[in-house]
Amino acid sequence: MDSDLFEFACRMGDNTLVLGHRVSEWCGLAPVLEEDIALANTALDLIGQTQMWLGLAAQAEGKDRSADDLAMLRDVWDFRSVLLVEQPNGDFGQTMMRQFLFDAWHVAQLDALKTSSHQQVSDIASKSVKEAMYHVDRSADTVIALGDGSEESHARMQAALTLLWPYAGEVFEDDTVDQAMADKGIAPLPSTLRPAFDARVRDVMAQSTLQIPDTEFAHKGGKTGARHSEHLGHMLTQMQWLQRAYPQAQW
Template structure:
């Protein structure tokens, strides 16, 4: 959860100062700030559980690419504004469902973080779904771009619902939901939104995978980390 928020938060922050209009620039910056704030909570908890003296900053800035556990969707490039908002929508729809389920976690700290984060992500999903509908059902050009973004990003959706041994252990302990259990409601929400946006959901359900386990990341994550981690790697323990 921390790596998902961190990577997507950094991706969205790349729009700061260059978004299409001022209102979108501010909105995207606020979404990025929300995600980075959630990162601090998740990675801070991860550091405590690990018990090796690493805090959120150490986990964010001093791990190499193969140590990240984010889904592949969030590390994909921004592309144009439509591609960024389609990526945001496809992730937000899952993110809110996951956080809502985690509110009922047997782990009280996870439950508290999820409850706080869900309030922010409710807004993220409302905004991204409205934008997808507005652009999809907009001009011929905006429709074309949104359909292209959907076709490009859809193969990264399936990974969010693939479980592994870690997921199974968390389900057994009552910590987190079974990933596949979130798929039906996700498909309903996404499907309804795409219909309103006059967009066609791809029929192929092929899913890229490997990000959650760290077994495989796209080349994009490594390039992103060289920018995100440069200062902390060049000047160890630097403070503002």
């Protein structure tokens, strides 16, 4: 078992799984049809990427578990997703702010992973980054349109940014798993992605007429699994309901 690679692949796959599920909660409920479809398509891309990352995790673990087993049969403490992605959807603006903060990191991370020394990591990243580029184009456009929109939409987007900003920093925290990945040339050290993220976020927030909170404080505990917020457990009871009620049920 390659435990560092397993951790790393779980972090990538759990981020896309938890956000993919959150975004899918909008299906049929979005403010307009076009946005409903766009959200569902984004969720699909993220779940598709999850199959690849958790497939790699299962392979690195070597315990005969599948990507589906990892997604549906683990509980909160085994999830390695950052706290940002498990935050509730809130209103549409809050969902799009969460998406943009995630996408801005995701694109930088996938772009760096394209040149990973690990062939499968590089293949998955090369496939995923094409989708993530479309995600960030759309989430940035929507944040700008709503931030620099009406008085009401501006106020809601500022509230969303103020609420979510302390959750944006966790992806850039380096730990021993990250160091092991960087030493092997598999993944960049997370802190090295911060300048590209900051540049993109500053540019989009300036166009959105939104103020980035003046704090570096970052909530932590999701990526290591040490302290997820209460929200993740509630989400998993929905997402894993069928496997919990009917263990081993097949599609």
